[in-house]
Amino acid sequence: MSEHSQQCQQLLGSLSDYIDGELQAELCAELEQHIQDCDNCRIVVNTLRKTIELYQQSNPPAELSGDVRERLFFKLHLEDFLK
Amino acid sequence: MLDSISLEEIKAGDREAFARLVDDTSGHIYRVALQILGDAQDAEDVLQETYLKAFNSLADFEGRSSLSTWLYRIAINEALMLVRKRKPQSISVDEGLADDDPNGEGMEIVNWCCLPEGELLSSEARRFLDQAIQNLPDSLRVVFVMRDLEGLSIQETSQALGLSESNVKTRLLRARLNLRQEVSVYFGGKMQEESRR
Numbered sequence: 001m002s003e004h005s006q007q008c009q010q011l012l013g014s015l016s017d018y019i020d021g022e023l024q025a026e027l028c029a030e031l032e033q034h035i036q037d038c039d040n041c042r043i044v045v046n047t048l049r050k051t052i053e054l055y056q057q058s059n060p061p062a063e064l065s066g067d068v069r070e071r072l073f074f075k076l077h078l079e080d081f082l083k
Numbered sequence: 084m085l086d087s088i089s090l091e092e093i094k095a096g097d098r099e100a101f102a103r104l105v106d107d108t109s110g111h112i113y114r115v116a117l118q119i120l121g122d123a124q125d126a127e128d129v130l131q132e133t134y135l136k137a138f139n140s141l142a143d144f145e146g147r148s149s150l151s152t153w154l155y156r157i158a159i160n161e162a163l164m165l166v167r168k169r170k171p172q173s174i175s176v177d178e179g180l181a182d183d184d185p186n187g188e189g190m191e192i193v194n195w196c197c198l199p200e201g202e203l204l205s206s207e208a209r210r211f212l213d214q215a216i217q218n219l220p221d222s223l224r225v226v227f228v229m230r231d232l233e234g235l236s237i238q239e240t241s242q243a244l245g246l247s248e249s250n251v252k253t254r255l256l257r258a259r260l261n262l263r264q265e266v267s268v269y270f271g272g273k274m275q276e277e278s279r280r
Contacts, residue, residue: 016256043194044263050196050203051263052231055216058209059232060117062110068127072109073102075131076138081102 007034011041019049090150094141105134108151111233112158118228119162121217129165133158148242152235155243159225166221190260195270202273215265219258226251227258 011031017023018031035042064072073082088107092100112133116126136157144153202208216224229240230251237255241248 012260013256016252016259040192043192044190046194046196047267048259048263051266052259054203054208054266055212055227055231055262057204058212060114062114064110064113064130068113068130069106069109071127072105072131072134076101076105076134078098078102078105081099 008038008041015048101138108154112154115155115228115233116158116162118216118232119225120165125165129158129161132161152239152243155229159243163221191264191267191271193267193271193274195267195274198270211269215262219261223254223258223261226254230255
């Protein structure tokens with residue numbers, strides 16, 4: 001295995017920590033240098049970030065519709081607190 | 084969530100405090116159940132069962148995790164029980180995983196980030212995203228939902244799922260790479276369609 005592809009493997013294993021900003025500074029600097037030189041890894045990093053972003057943007061709001069909330073409150077005998 | 088909730092009041096049987104707890108957390112619990120199950124009626128059943136169980140076992144809650152993490156844990160267990168009833172062959176959240184493509188060979192390398200936002204978030208693309216997340220193994224989907232959609236930390240996710248932090252990290256990476264691959268194939272196809280026109 002070439003040194004270049006070893007670095008690609010290393011990036012793959014550290015990818016979550018890297019995009020979450022939780023990678024050790026030294027390793028982070030190494031990977032950023034590698035990403036500058038490696039088109040494929042740069043695309044993987046960017047498309048991974050974008051994939052997560054798209055899921056977060058399309059995530060429905062954390063709110064119950066009125067009828068789901070009402071049925072829940074009745075089920076829990078909390079109907080006195082329905083407003 | 085839960086800034087205004089007193090655990091002591093809830094444990095003492097204060098129904099108004101419990102109603103506030105339900106109002107502050109139920110949207111998140113319902114959304115998690117919906118993402119795991121992909122069905123609104125099943126998600127509502129899990130929602131109701133979660134709070135019934137929580138109410139009946141409040142005395143046992145020792146506060147080793149936050150109240151919201153505890154509720155997430157109850158909801159996830161309920162949702163996964165329902166999944167197992169529907170698909171007895173599906174694996175549980177604490178079982179091992181096949182090592183799918185550990186070397187990253189066969190990864191889709193297409194730079195689709197430049198597509199316009201309108202195309203990335205079109206109704207067709209959203210349906211694809213929903214389907215791709217439902218196609219993930221349950222053991223990966225729950226980790227992705229808790230960490231990336233609900234925004235829990237690795238530690239909170241591990242508490243909610245009863246997994247070690249290293250296990251959560253491994254599953255999170257696989258879930259993310261799996262979704263990136265599916266989404267890249269999808270948008271790569273869209274880019275090819277565009278270029279043929």
